Amino acid sequence: MKRQLTAAIGMTALLATVAGCGSGTPTGQDRAASASAATGTVTVWLMGEAQTSWPELVQQVNDEFAAKYPKVELRLRYQTWKDKIGNLDAALEGERVPDVVELGNTETMKYILNGSLVPVDRTTFDNNQAWIRGLVDTCTYQGKLYCVPYYAGARVALYNSAMFEEATGSAAVPATEDELLAALDKVQAKNRDKKGFSALYLPGPYWYAAMSYVAAYGGSIARFDNGGRWHGTLGESEAQQGISHFVDLVKKYNHGDLTVNELDQAAVLGKHRTAMLYGNGWEAAAASEPLSGDPKLKDVVKVAGMPGPNGKPLPSFIGGSDLAVTAKSQVQDLAKDWIRMFTSTKSQQVLAGKDTLPNNLTQLAPLKNKPATAAAANAVPDAWFTPVAPGWAAIEKQNVLVEMLNDIFKGTSVEAATKAADARINELINNPS
Known part of the structure; x- marks a missing residue:
């Protein structure tokens, strides 16, 4: 999941230890002694959320x-979503690779298929x-697990409760x-004097939203x-049907640049x-930040499940994110142990306490009844995901879905645009990126 957050890239060196090897079946005391004697360096790449949020x-x-x-020396480096892929690709071509890397769940298959992960x-x-x-599906290929679920996210309705x-x-x-659209019509009428005001802000190229409506109609x-x-x-x-529904909503309610x-x-x-708007839960906080929004909205912007077609919630x-060990790592056992600690029950509870969805249904359950997290937590079990296919990364990189939507808003029919998109998908989806 790519969040557009700004995080400084920094390096922090901390001391730690490494798992050693023994003969036979080591006792707990033997393992402790081996760990105490272990040496080496473990380099971990995490995204900026870890630095700013937990x-x-x-x-x-x-x-x-x-x-x-x-x-053992532990080197921690924070990445931004904008630069991480380029940095990682460059590192993997050389010898100075991270041992542990955080990957957005749409990024994993590329690195699984090109042999970069163990x-x-x-x-x-x-x-x-x-x-x-x-999350497990994004880490699995041909029956093997190549990464470990870190945390989950789901899109929800973020709204100005005072305006409603x-x-x-x-x-x-x-x-x-139906009730939501009637309410939005009233909100739009109430704010008709505000130039460019959109009762529901649905950006035209927002393919994640468009595909949620596709899923709502049973499409893929x-x-x-x-x-x-x-x-x-x-x-x-x-x-x-789903794309047409999305397009109709955009045309009716988005009064900005499509x-x-x-x-x-x-x-x-x-x-x-x-x-x-329809977005990630963390965007509610971003709307009340001094630089990007209005601090007065802190208790005004609220989160709810997004109603969808046919009387059901909109599928999210x-x-x-997932955590993986790189194939070029010289300390793979140590890297795996760091991931075990970072995704332990104790660690996941810290994330849950931060209103971030943990990687498992057991610790997710209490968040389904918590006002700040209920909408996203309840959306997770029925959520959809992009095809776990060899060429999916290329489809995203070449903006196939974005260009399809842009063509529709320029006047191409939904039928023609979707068939053209299918043709491009067929060219790319079976070929490893």
């Missing part, structure tokens, strides 16, 4: 690792039988889409057929230019 978790795990492996033993990690399936209350008399999001981006190959399915009637993507949509909410994309 630094205490990072410190807790580093302290635990250092206590077990006192002679398999891990699922049974050695906490909560492995309760891991969220959508002023226009409709209620500060809550209606339960059905692509399907694995009996012949052992993937093929595009956006031209099927269910997918076309070519602008969703990356800065939190600022639109923060500057009072919309009453609602399952976002999140």
